[in-house]
Amino acid sequence: MLSVAGSMAFGAVPYAAAPVAAQDAPSSFADLAQQISPSVVNITTTTTIAADTQRPPMFPNGSPFEEFFRDFMNPGGPGGPGPQAQPHRAEALGSGFIISEDGYIVTNNHVIENADDIQIELFSGKTLEAKLVGTDASTDIALLKVESDEPLPFVPFGNSDQMRVGDWVLAMGNPLGQGFSASSGIVSARNRALQGTYDDYIQTDAAINRGNSGGPLFNMDGQVIGVNTAILSPNGGSIGIGFSMASNVVQKVVQQLREFGETRRGWLGVQIQDVTADVAEAMGVDTASGALITDVPDGPAKDAGIQAGDIITSFAGQNVSDTRELVNRVADAPIGESVPVVVLRDGRTQTLNVTLGRREEAQGAQPGRPNGQQTPEHNGEVLGLTVMPLNPEVAQELGLDAEARGLAITEVDEMSEAFQKGLRAGDVITEANQQPVGSVSDLTAQVTAAVDGGRKSMLLLVRREGAPRFVALSVEAQPQ
Known part of the structure; x- marks a missing residue:
């Protein structure tokens, strides 16, 4: 289970030019921890939860609790107004780090999302109120700003591209609300993608738990090479598989948030x-x-x-x-x-x-639809697929324009290559060998053309709920 409520940190060591010599484990991380701790912050957020009518506990018919809870939840009797739920406030904890002496702070978006109030606790114990500068949900990064009468200690970003699997790293943050804490480990993997479009995660075995989200992952030079974001865990606790968004991604996001208050990709x-x-x-x-x-x-x-x-x-x-x-x-x-x-x-x-x-x-842009004339309806079996030409009614049922042209898949042979490659009833074939198809004969003609051309497979453009993808199917065994 992937969790963002408790993130994990990844560590790395400075890039070494020697390709063979192994690096000894540091005798202690104490000097490094002492150097970078003042730049790490604890984050406490407060959010107003709107009133809602929660579903009452469910008990079996005839249970002695049934009548009691019915009366309690509906004090006005059957059809009564029910409980008068009140708005309430909830607190959450996370981590972050200072990147400039004038008070800019980086954390995760999910740490501060929907917060009404954001409080920053410095390593010295001093508390400051933070203002939100901007967020980027795509990378789960947020930029905050605090005002201070004196310059704040900060840390620089390092080059995450120089980190190697096996490099030492140090993670810092506020795990489980216990306050400032450090954990060490190595870079377990690089260039991990989880769920986002712009994912570039460093994986680490440094101990990360809930509350570490938004905290920094340091290399041995005291540079931030990742922002602890997520853990992979069956129980919500650290099992040594954590993910930190690479600093080379974070820096670009932070620069745009600082300049524009939003991303511009x-x-x-x-x-x-x-x-x-x-x-x-x-x-x-x-x-x-x-x-x-x-x-x-x-x-x-x-x-x-x-x-x-x-x-x-x-x-x-x-x-x-x-x-x-x-x-x-x-x-x-x-x-x-x-x-x-x-x-x-x-x-x-x-x-x-x-x-x-x-x-x-352009997030709301919709792909265009191919147009064409209707073709007479008849089914056919090709490549393990039973297909029929689209008509306006079927096209609209499948989420396409009424004028869309193509072949709707009505059945897929479960023993066929088409089934193995994910084709299913309801998919629509719009092209074969990059040529539009609107009838069964169009498709069989393209199969024949591929075989005659000496090709082992042919390319289909398939739409599912409007989203297109190419699928290659073997034609070597097809009858000629």
Whole structure:
């Protein structure tokens, strides 16, 4: 179970150039802890919980408690007003760290979310009220600000990209409300992705528990290389699997929150998926790398001429190996500026210049729908799939425009490759071999074309509840 209420910290040591020599464990972390402790803070938040009518306890019919609780919960008798629940205030604890002498503090968004009041306790015991500067739910980062009559002790960010598996780290925070506490460990893994679009977590075995959320993960130079965010645990306590958002991600977010009070990420305007080996073979490309475009709604990419079926191999002069790499590079790119994008289309590369939009302003964008004429309704069985042409009624039931064109899957043979690759009844095939299909004969013709062309597989563009993805299916065993 992944928990964000109690986060965990990850530690790392300074990057060592020696590739073979092992580093001895430090004899003590005391000097480092003494150096960095003044920059770590405890966070207490207060939130007003609105009044609500909670469901009363449930007892079996005839229970001696049944009548008592019915009368208690409805003092006016049957149909009475019930209990008069009152608003109440709830407190929560977390951690954070100071990044500037004028009082900017970094923590997790989930630590301060919906808080009416945020109090910061310094290592000295002094308490200050904090104001929220901005938050980013995508990375679970929040930036706070306190006012102080004197400069505050702070810590710098380090380069998380230099951390290696096995490097020592020190985590600090406020676990379980016990106050300032340190725990040591190593970097267990890097580049972990949990649930977010921009995830880049360091995994550590340093002891992290509830209340450590938002606290810093230090390398042995006293630099912050991660923000403790989550733990993997069956019981809510530390079992040595914790996750800290990498500092190189956090720094960019903090810079934008500090400057604008919000994030401003680049937006390309495409839906994408990784190029797997079978997809690469079906498309006739040599290397399973890049980001495959599955849909291009109205937006910057469409304006620049990018099409569904293109494979982005380079963005802003940097090679793109997979979708995660593309997403992060687009997010960091300047909004409103033209960026060169290299795509592979029909076996040839071409460079298109895209003027990026802002992702936050485009969150509600909906993908476009293919249009076409209706085709006579008849079912067919191809590739282990039973399909039928869309009509307006079926299209609307499947969440598509009434004019949408394609083949609705009505049944999937559970012994087929199609079933193994996740195709299910209710999915809609809109393209085969990057050609639109609106009838069973269209699909069978593309199967024949793939076989005749010597291909081992063919590529289907499939929509589920409107969301597109490419699926490669073998055609070697298909009848000709």
